[in-house]
Amino acid sequence: MSTTSNTNGETDLPPFPGTRAARCPFDPPPQYANWRQAEGMQQALWKNSHPVWVASRYEDIRAVLSDPRISADNRRPGFPGAAPVPAAENDLPTFGRMDDPEHARLRLMLTKDFTVKRVEQMRPHIQQLADDFLDQMIAKGPPADLVRDYALPIPSLVISLMLGVPYSDHEFFQQHSDTLQEMNASEAGKGAAINALFGYLLELVERKEREPGDDIISRLLRERVATGELSQEAVAMNGLILLFAGHETTSNMIALSALTLLQNPGQLARIRDTDDPALVANAVEELLRYLTIAQDNVVRMATEDLTLGGQLIRAGEGVMANLPSANRDTAFLDEPDTLDVGRDVRGHIAFGFGVHQCLGQSLARVELQVALPTLLRRLPELRLTVPLEKVRFRHDMTAFGVHELPVVW
Secondary structure (H helix, E strand, O other): OOOOOOOOOHHHOOEEOOOOOOOOOOOOOOHHHHHHHOOOOEEEEEOOOEEEEEEOOHHHHHHHOOOOOEEOOOOOOOOOOOOOOOHHHOOOOOHHHOOOOHHHHHHHHHHHHHOHHHHHHHHHHHHHHHHHHHHHHHHHOOOEEHHHHHHOHHHHHHHHHHHOOOHHHHHHHHHHHHHHHEOOOOHHHHHHHHHHHHHHHHHHHHHHHHOOOOOHHHHHHHHHHOOOOOOHHHHHHHHHHHHHHHHHHHHHHHHHHHHHHHOOHHHHHHHHOOOOHHHHHHHHHHHHHHHOOEOOOOEEEEOOOEEEOOEEEOOOOEEEEOHHHHOOOOOOOOOOOOOOOOOOOOOOOOOOOHHHOOOOHHHHHHHHHHHHHHHHHHOOOOEEOOOHHHOOEOOOEOEOOEOOOEEEO
């Protein structure tokens, strides 16, 4: 990537993502506010070695994520931080890392499983799971780790059931997905994790070919592989992406939201004490905006010279969409650093923007709308067992959150 528009050498560039202030762990790094005020965009160093332009203003990010000259295809030569994939499968179509029209074609094959209507039909089952995991946690008695005992198993089991992945294998999957989440993990380590997970999913796909079930993988085999539209390998790779994304982000949002509300008892009470589903749904949107846990994974590359947000970007240069910063932009929302579960935050971009918006956002919303009020109502005396400064936050992970959350009730 060229750095001709920056007077400093690449080694002098600030790191991205930045460092959160210890006293305000729920807020984005404080330098993002300065980046929003500066002209153009900030050039930063991503993953310690990839110079990228960082779009931090709300409107700039919407422009970046809707411009067809900005590519999401990490198979392009020079794409910053391209994820390691099995060498033999380097050209497998994965909808999240493709451009239209190929992206739209593949995404459409999966859309029916994540529509609002389909997800709403799953709400009673998700409610039952939340109650069951709380029953187990209460039966064991305090203290408990809210991540391990509640926040992680709900979305993990839901996406496993949807895909037809045995939940009994979740520890194997979690071990390798943690490696992929670590910002500072070696490329060799990430490559090994991807290979292990891809091999597991490919073996599962081959088994589903012989023993189909009522799940997404079996449906894709029946509707798309049998017609020659997809290969078994492509189903495995896209199944891996769905499995990874379907539990990692939502589990972090459940735990981090619970912790945030414990630090804001007035806002917690508004969720706990209402029987209005619209208020709960609105509260979830505000938590999604306020926390915006996707720290550094919305990366793109310019395919030609262009100017966005007053910044000249050369063909081949990387562009990062700084979602946490955008959702704290005063140009989008008044008093954005305040948590207010009653206000209207329509238009937030916690799930991204444009054609690559999160496919599973409707599922994530329902899981949060169920998990949070269920937890708060059934355990009204829920509280931390350690001071906030002792909580281990996931500063070094792609999805922000907490590693564990020790609680009593």
